[in-house]
Amino acid sequence: MEAYHYPQFNTVVYTAKFKDIKNAEALRSRIVKAASLDGADGEAERDAVNFAFIEAKLITSSLHLETAIYQALLSESQGSLRTKTIHSEIIWALNPTNNISEAIKLFGVSGRTTDLILVHAATSDTCDVQQKMHNIVDGRLVPMSTIPDSTNWANVKKHYKLNGELALMEIASDSDRERTVIDNIVISTVAMKSVMT
Amino acid sequence: MPSSSLSSPSPTQRLLGSAQLIYQGAEAKVYKVYLRDPELQQIAKHADHDTCSMAEDAAPVLLKYRFNKRYRHPSLDASLTRQRVAGEARALMRCLRSGVNVPGIRMVDAAGGVLGLEWVDGKSVRVLLPGGSEVMVAQDSDATDDVGPDRCEDAALAEFGVERDDLLSMIGVEIAKMHIADIIHGDLTTSNMMLRRGGKDLVLIDFGLAYHSSLVEDKAVDLYVLERAFASTHPDAEPLFNSVLASYAKRLGKHWSAIKKRLDDVRLRGRKRSMVG
Amino acid sequence: MALLRDSRNSRLTSPKKPFLALGLEGSANKLGAGVMKHNEDGSTTVLANVRHTYITPPGEGFLPRDTAQHHREWAIKVIKDAVSQAGISMHDLDCICYTKGPGMGAPLQSVALVARTLAIMFNKPLVAVNHCVGHIEMGREITGAQNPVVLYVSGGNTQVIAYSRQCYRIFGETLDIAVGNCLDRFARVINLSNAPSPGYNIEQEAKNGKRLVPLPYTTKGMDVSLSGILTSVEAYTADERFRPTGTPYSPEDDVITPADLCYSLQETVFAMLVEITERAMAHIGSTEVLIVGGVGCNERLQEMMGIMAQERGGRVFATDERFCIDNGIMIAHAGLLSYRTGYNTPLEKSTCTQRFRTDEVRVTWRL
Numbered sequence: 001m002e003a004y005h006y007p008q009f010n011t012v013v014y015t016a017k018f019k020d021i022k023n024a025e026a027l028r029s030r031i032v033k034a035a036s037l038d039g040a041d042g043e044a045e046r047d048a049v050n051f052a053f054i055e056a057k058l059i060t061s062s063l064h065l066e067t068a069i070y071q072a073l074l075s076e077s078q079g080s081l082r083t084k085t086i087h088s089e090i091i092w093a094l095n096p097t098n099n100i101s102e103a104i105k106l107f108g109v110s111g112r113t114t115d116l117i118l119v120h121a122a123t124s125d126t127c128d129v130q131q132k133m134h135n136i137v138d139g140r141l142v143p144m145s146t147i148p149d150s151t152n153w154a155n156v157k158k159h160y161k162l163n164g165e166l167a168l169m170e171i172a173s174d175s176d177r178e179r180t181v182i183d184n185i186v187i188s189t190v191a192m193k194s195v196m197t
Numbered sequence: 198m199p200s201s202s203l204s205s206p207s208p209t210q211r212l213l214g215s216a217q218l219i220y221q222g223a224e225a226k227v228y229k230v231y232l233r234d235p236e237l238q239q240i241a242k243h244a245d246h247d248t249c250s251m252a253e254d255a256a257p258v259l260l261k262y263r264f265n266k267r268y269r270h271p272s273l274d275a276s277l278t279r280q281r282v283a284g285e286a287r288a289l290m291r292c293l294r295s296g297v298n299v300p301g302i303r304m305v306d307a308a309g310g311v312l313g314l315e316w317v318d319g320k321s322v323r324v325l326l327p328g329g330s331e332v333m334v335a336q337d338s339d340a341t342d343d344v345g346p347d348r349c350e351d352a353a354l355a356e357f358g359v360e361r362d363d364l365l366s367m368i369g370v371e372i373a374k375m376h377i378a379d380i381i382h383g384d385l386t387t388s389n390m391m392l393r394r395g396g397k398d399l400v401l402i403d404f405g406l407a408y409h410s411s412l413v414e415d416k417a418v419d420l421y422v423l424e425r426a427f428a429s430t431h432p433d434a435e436p437l438f439n440s441v442l443a444s445y446a447k448r449l450g451k452h453w454s455a456i457k458k459r460l461d462d463v464r465l466r467g468r469k470r471s472m473v474g
Numbered sequence: 475m476a477l478l479r480d481s482r483n484s485r486l487t488s489p490k491k492p493f494l495a496l497g498l499e500g501s502a503n504k505l506g507a508g509v510m511k512h513n514e515d516g517s518t519t520v521l522a523n524v525r526h527t528y529i530t531p532p533g534e535g536f537l538p539r540d541t542a543q544h545h546r547e548w549a550i551k552v553i554k555d556a557v558s559q560a561g562i563s564m565h566d567l568d569c570i571c572y573t574k575g576p577g578m579g580a581p582l583q584s585v586a587l588v589a590r591t592l593a594i595m596f597n598k599p600l601v602a603v604n605h606c607v608g609h610i611e612m613g614r615e616i617t618g619a620q621n622p623v624v625l626y627v628s629g630g631n632t633q634v635i636a637y638s639r640q641c642y643r644i645f646g647e648t649l650d651i652a653v654g655n656c657l658d659r660f661a662r663v664i665n666l667s668n669a670p671s672p673g674y675n676i677e678q679e680a681k682n683g684k685r686l687v688p689l690p691y692t693t694k695g696m697d698v699s700l701s702g703i704l705t706s707v708e709a710y711t712a713d714e715r716f717r718p719t720g721t722p723y724s725p726e727d728d729v730i731t732p733a734d735l736c737y738s739l740q741e742t743v744f745a746m747l748v749e750i751t752e753r754a755m756a757h758i759g760s761t762e763v764l765i766v767g768g769v770g771c772n773e774r775l776q777e778m779m780g781i782m783a784q785e786r787g788g789r790v791f792a793t794d795e796r797f798c799i800d801n802g803i804m805i806a807h808a809g810l811l812s813y814r815t816g817y818n819t820p821l822e823k824s825t826c827t828q829r830f831r832t833d834e835v836r837v838t839w840r841l
């Protein structure tokens with residue numbers, strides 16, 4: 001698990017990547033149910049799943065994720081969140097279009113998820129974040145730097161509409177170079193989403 | 198503009214407060230900054246990985262802050278600032294997707310007047326060509342690298358392992374790629390190009406006045422602006438600029454003749470302009 | 475009026491005897507005659523600065539033929555007044571200076587003809603002067619600005635200029651119409667008077683403007699484009715919210731007045747000019763700016779430029795209407811500067827040209 005410190009937002013963001021996820025479908029339905037539960041149980045359940053759950057195969061680098069986190073923190077500080085929470089906003093920021101349910105479907109956890117990233121933003125140091133992650137995720141914790149290893153590059157190209165772009169056509173033969181270029185475009189797309197149109 | 202509240206500065210203003218000012222231009226201040234605490238805190242040990250070698254520190258980001266202009270009407274100023282941040286980001290995006298070498302985008306706060314870009318480690322083309330290091334040395338962040346007025350440009354070029362002709366031809370190619378993508382830079386000067394250290398990338402920078410257009414006229418004017426910048430910055434600029442044009446022409450192929458014709462028109466019209474209109 | 479000359483940027487040494495020149499200007503609708511004296515101590519004295527302006531009715535511009543006619547009619551009187559005010563005789567002159575260009579062909583020619591005639595009559599050398607260089611040199615002389623970036627704004631010209639290696643280089647300029655032309659043409663659209671000048675009346679009208687309407691803001695590098703803004707501001711006069719002067723409306727009505735349009739036009743156009751000037755200043759590392767040309771007497775432009783210059787730790791230099799607006803004295807002054815470096819114009823070469831770029835002149839008198 002990593003912690004990113006953002007002094008300008010007085011915020012610490014915890015991130016962790018898990019692979020070999022075994023309870024993806026259960027996790028997904030638990031998140032959906034938590035939203036509609038009433039009373040103290042609902043509170044406890046929402047606290048248990050108080051993370052952004054992100055499909056790791058569509059993330060190209062930790063900078064890709066960090067860029068979405070940054071733009072979400074910025075929107076929150078300006079009172080201009082497009083979604084209900086900072087965590088859903090991160091998922092929204094990752095998606096190249098403005099459609100919220102599409103964002104969650106693509107970039108959130110699904111029944112097929114095998115590689116998952118958890119993000120938790122907090123205003124103070126929280127010591128039990130990692131334990132909370134382990135409580136809900138059945139998988140193996142790996143460093144964030146392994147993100148590119150599980151990236152589904154074809155899907156990234158598809159969702160970010162990179163097929164047919166001149167930038168990729170010129171370097172199609174060099175896959176390392178191609179990944180660097182894709183990563184840069186994808187990061188830039190996330191960074192500029194607020195002024196895209 | 199940034200943070201109208203009296204209570205506390207906005208996060209972007211706080212970020213600027215922590216940033217290192219590297220250049221103050223007419224329109225914007227440029228900073229080097231880290232969007233987060235650069236040292237990553239690795240909390241957990243991973244069973245099958247060496248944590249130390251896996252830790253990724255944050256890369257620096259170039260922040261371009263369009264401060265407000267007091268001479269301008271406040272509402273005109275605010276809308277221009279927003280438009281220009283957004284316009285610059287969109288032009289860069291289009292370039293990135295079209296394979297033009299430009300800095301990647303890292304952060305956008307249009308209302309705050311701030312654009313965060315990939316940090317490009319390299320040198321301004323201006324100081325790599327003859328005469329370019331004479332003026333504006335005081336404003337160049339790399340000024341201390343320059344040994345003296347005597348052929349320091351060629352020494353700097355040698356440090357990059359690039360011949361002057363290669364450099365000129367790289368300039369032509371990048372501008373051609375940009376024009377093929379229908380992006381007009383709007384402020385082409387040798388100060389707005391960088392040679393990236395290590396690699397052999399020529400990076401076009403400062404898209405503050407860029408816009409989208411497929412018109413031959415706009416492309417010709419873009420070249421004309423560069424021609425004039427060459428003439429006013431580098432003595433005996435004509436052969437230098439001709440080398441740039443030659444590689445531009447080659448890359449553009451069949452579209453070159455129309456642009457060449459229009460460039461000739463624009464040069465002529467430039468002379469007509471001194472008439473009483 | 476005596477001015478102290480600062481020789482820090484000059485190649486000229488103080489003259490052994492005073493120099494006297496008559497300057498004749500008529501490139502547009504102002505006919506000017508001025509007598510300039512360069513003194514032994516390096517100072518200069520404006521002995522006379524007489525001007526007569528051809529003023530057309532509201533809604534009409536000045537045509538070359540009529541303007542030339544005006545200059546021919548007034549030449550003798552204006553020159554006589556200048557010489558008598560100066561208290562000199564034509565025989566005392568060292569040279570006769572005239573505007574070679576740029577400007578309108580017919581008016582230029584009629585004044586050049588007067589200059590040639592006087593040169594033959596009194597056996598004086600002729601000195602052909604570039605109009606823009608005249609503005610720049612007079613501006614430097616009056617304000618004491620040493621090496622400023624120059625914004626030259628008039629009815630026919632919009633240029634950002636800086637001196638370098640014996641040349642006034644144009645760093646930026648208009649890509650289509652001149653700023654004065656833009657303001658004058660809009661003044662005609664809303665029927666403002668041409669007296670004393672349409673630009674002056676736009677400036678007064680703008681003071682009552684309350685609303686900033688959106689107009690295109692087009693800067694390209696150090697250049698500007700102004701034709702789009704003229705079209706756009708004209709279009710507002712056909713907007714249903716537009717109320718021509720004299721039309722009644724209540725304060726809560728959503729209206730656009732001629733004053734609002736003058737205000738918006740000035741705020742937008744001047745912001746563009748200040749922006750390109752600042753860009754040139756940043757480019758060459760200068761903190762001084764000098765505004766010359768007819769639009770240069772606009773106080774709002776001077777104010778905006780002053781704010782910009784102050785923020786850069788510098789200052790703005792400007793002159794009043796006596797020297798900003800086309801005049802003969804600037805031609806006499808710039809002519810004398812080149813005459814003193816040994817330059818004069820043989821009779822057979824004393825032509826005019828409508829096109830004469832500022833950067834074509836070899837500035838021999840500066841370091």
